[in-house]
Amino acid sequence: MITAGIDMGAQVVKVVVLNDGQVLARSMVSTGFEPLEAAQKALDEAIKNAGISRDDIKSIVATGAGRKAVTFADKALTEVTANAKGTTYLLPSVRTIVDIGAEEARGISCDAEGKVLDFAKNDKCAAGAGAFVESMARALELKVPEMIELSLKSTKEAPINATCAVFAESEVVSLIHAKVEKADIAHAIHDAIASRVSSMVRRIPVEKDVALIGGVANNAAIVDVMKKHLEVDIVVPENPQFVSALGAALSAAS
Amino acid sequence: MTTHVKYKTKPLDCWQWGKELRLEAYQDLVAGYEQGKLMVLGCAASPYGMLAGLGDFVFLAGEPYGASIAADPPFSIPCMEAYEAKGYSRDMCGYMRNFLGSMYLDKYYFTGGPFPKFDFAWSVRHCPAGHPKWHQIVSEYQGIPMNYIDDETMLSADGDPQHRLDYVAGQYLDSIEWMEKVTGRTFDDEKAIEAMRNYFRNEALWGEICLINGAVPAPLDIKSMFALMPISMLRRHEKVATQFLETLRDEMKDRIANQIAAVPTERYRMTMLTPPPWSFLKIFRYLENFGVVFIGTYVYLINSGEVKFLLDEGKAVPATVPEKRPGWPQIKNREDLCRTVARWRAEHPFQSHLDTRKKEYVILFRHWKGDAYLLLLNRGCVPMTTNMYDFQRDLQGHGIPVAMFEGNFADCRDIDETGVLDRLEAFLEGQGIHKLPGL
Numbered sequence: 001m002i003t004a005g006i007d008m009g010a011q012v013v014k015v016v017v018l019n020d021g022q023v024l025a026r027s028m029v030s031t032g033f034e035p036l037e038a039a040q041k042a043l044d045e046a047i048k049n050a051g052i053s054r055d056d057i058k059s060i061v062a063t064g065a066g067r068k069a070v071t072f073a074d075k076a077l078t079e080v081t082a083n084a085k086g087t088t089y090l091l092p093s094v095r096t097i098v099d100i101g102a103e104e105a106r107g108i109s110c111d112a113e114g115k116v117l118d119f120a121k122n123d124k125c126a127a128g129a130g131a132f133v134e135s136m137a138r139a140l141e142l143k144v145p146e147m148i149e150l151s152l153k154s155t156k157e158a159p160i161n162a163t164c165a166v167f168a169e170s171e172v173v174s175l176i177h178a179k180v181e182k183a184d185i186a187h188a189i190h191d192a193i194a195s196r197v198s199s200m201v202r203r204i205p206v207e208k209d210v211a212l213i214g215g216v217a218n219n220a221a222i223v224d225v226m227k228k229h230l231e232v233d234i235v236v237p238e239n240p241q242f243v244s245a246l247g248a249a250l251s252a253a254s
Numbered sequence: 255m256t257t258h259v260k261y262k263t264k265p266l267d268c269w270q271w272g273k274e275l276r277l278e279a280y281q282d283l284v285a286g287y288e289q290g291k292l293m294v295l296g297c298a299a300s301p302y303g304m305l306a307g308l309g310d311f312v313f314l315a316g317e318p319y320g321a322s323i324a325a326d327p328p329f330s331i332p333c334m335e336a337y338e339a340k341g342y343s344r345d346m347c348g349y350m351r352n353f354l355g356s357m358y359l360d361k362y363y364f365t366g367g368p369f370p371k372f373d374f375a376w377s378v379r380h381c382p383a384g385h386p387k388w389h390q391i392v393s394e395y396q397g398i399p400m401n402y403i404d405d406e407t408m409l410s411a412d413g414d415p416q417h418r419l420d421y422v423a424g425q426y427l428d429s430i431e432w433m434e435k436v437t438g439r440t441f442d443d444e445k446a447i448e449a450m451r452n453y454f455r456n457e458a459l460w461g462e463i464c465l466i467n468g469a470v471p472a473p474l475d476i477k478s479m480f481a482l483m484p485i486s487m488l489r490r491h492e493k494v495a496t497q498f499l500e501t502l503r504d505e506m507k508d509r510i511a512n513q514i515a516a517v518p519t520e521r522y523r524m525t526m527l528t529p530p531p532w533s534f535l536k537i538f539r540y541l542e543n544f545g546v547v548f549i550g551t552y553v554y555l556i557n558s559g560e561v562k563f564l565l566d567e568g569k570a571v572p573a574t575v576p577e578k579r580p581g582w583p584q585i586k587n588r589e590d591l592c593r594t595v596a597r598w599r600a601e602h603p604f605q606s607h608l609d610t611r612k613k614e615y616v617i618l619f620r621h622w623k624g625d626a627y628l629l630l631l632n633r634g635c636v637p638m639t640t641n642m643y644d645f646q647r648d649l650q651g652h653g654i655p656v657a658m659f660e661g662n663f664a665d666c667r668d669i670d671e672t673g674v675l676d677r678l679e680a681f682l683e684g685q686g687i688h689k690l691p692g693l
Contacts, residue, residue, distance in 0.1 A: 119680060119681075
């Protein structure tokens with residue numbers, strides 16, 4: 001059976017098309033200001049990539065912050081459930097999932113079947129999410145990949161105490177004026193995010209294996225500091241930003 | 255309607271009477287002031303029936319007044335802003351912020367007219383975060399006298415309890431003389447004793463009503479309980495409240511016998527520890543779409559209500575009134591009244607130690623046949639948020655699923671409504687509870 005999962009993220013819409021558990025196609029478009037249109041566009045793109053027609057898709061499940069905007073979906077599912085389904089499908093040994101998206105981060109504790117046992121989310125704050133990374137890269141006048149690369153070369157600790165994206169920017173500016181190396185500032189930024197996310201994740205039981213998913217999981221510098229803060233090894237599935245859409249597509253199949 | 259209906263339902267027969275009694279209570283807060291009755295400011299948990307000894311009075315309890323405003327954001331937000339303009343911070347008691355803002359704006363919520371001038375403030379300490387300080391601000395702003403009972407000492411486990419009882423009862427006696435002095439009225443002991451007997455009886459009745467709601471299906475949901483609670487909270491000292499609460503209790507028993515539910519789709523039972531965000535009561539209606547019914551909240555079982563927790567047996571049972579408790583004296587005079595009130599307050603579950611309270615939460619959850627607790631990290635109330643993560647861990651340790659969200663019971667600006675609903679939906683999905691198709 002062919003199904004589709006649509007993850008309506010705050011910044012990007014991701015679509016996964018599945019055929020009996022095998023990924024046929026993925027697509028990703030900017031969410032913009034017209035989420036329904038963006039969802040339709042992302043689905044059309046995925047259908048084209050899969051070489052199928054719209055009628056071939058038997059069920060569509062939407063997830064993500066804007067899931068209720070996808071009026072053509074058959075069902076809506078929260079990101080927490082979709083994350084757990086998608087992650088345990090790809091990595092069955094995972095019991096703790098850390099998802100860092102553009103504007104939200106969450107920690108999820110689940111069992112072997114992908115059933116959610118507990119979860120924690122950040123509240124009304126961008127300081128522990130992907131948008132913060134982008135904002136800080138702008139403050140450093142770097143592109144995000146450049147900032148990641150520099151961060152991994154850091155040799156010194158630089159303090160950023162702020163748990164607020166706005167104040168952190170002001171601290172970054174102060175560090176620039178203090179002639180601190182950009183590599184160390186970049187590392188400090190990633191460290192601050194990891195510190196904030198880890199303290200939230202610790203509200204739930206952190207059991208091995210631990211997976212990091214969401215768009216920010218593509219950031220090697222974050223993965224590095226998250227390991228230190230959570231004091232565990234962290235696995236990152238392939239295409240971590242599509243895990244939630246995958247979970248939705250799997251749910252559509254069941 | 256959908257095929258998900260499991261139980262029959264119907265409105266409460268006593269609903270209209272309840273609404274009328276509630277309206278009378280609110281009207282008294284308006285008319286009493288305009289009619290020149292004694293206006294007294296205090297805390298909702300105070301034994302305000304004692305004030306009947308001074309004759310006709312209107313007791314404006316600060317917390318329900320703050321909560322009433324909170325439920326009406328267009329009125330509440332200007333109050334909050336007026337309060338903040340005076341230089342106070344946003345992290346103080348949310349009820350107080352609405353109350354003081356209303357006072358600074360000189361707008362009385364129940365009339366839209368000027369804020370009432372109190373004759374005096376009289377209360378018990380009640381809240382460790384400072385309700386007496388709140389009322390001190392009012393006292394200084396309006397230039398009114400204020401008298402507070404320091405009964406914190408009753409909570410101490412050290413020393414001779416008899417001495418502590420003497421100390422607190424002595425304060426009640428002194429405060430009666432003080433009230434006579436500041437009002438120029440003579441305190442009628444008989445009237446005060448009668449009103450406090452009603453008060454004790456009505457607290458026990460409300461507690462019993464809350465416990466009865468443990469039946470499956472629940473005969474009342476939390477929204478109805480909140481709607482009827484003003485009778486037990488604001489009219490605790492009146493005979494008519496007893497008549498109503500007895501009628502309500504009997505009707506609930508009848509509903510239980512006939513399997514009449516508050517929520518006909520009931521399939522998942524949730525309970526709370528604290529008040530809800532009053533501007534966000536639609537949360538309960540929304541979750542009915544998932545078949546969720548809220549049975550009650552601990553805080554209103556023991557605040558405007560009273561039950562007895564039998565910790566060793568793991569049971570919660572209706573409270574008996576003080577005069578029927580073994581070893582408690584009959585109330586024959588002012589001294590008996592003051593000692594009874596002091597002892598009753600000290601032994602009330604409202605004063606439970608945190609470790610005892612944890613046990614009570616579990617007992618109540620089992621009694622209510624709950625499926626999950628919903629906890630609020632309340633930015634508007636420090637005492638009701640302190641230890642919340644500890645409570646969460648303890649409840650989870652007892653195998654009780656817990657959902658938690660952040661908000662404010664009195665400041666609508668502190669609630670991310672979409673985020674909260676999303677969080678609760680995710681929690682329910684984890685419990686295998688999905689939105690009922692067609693709802």
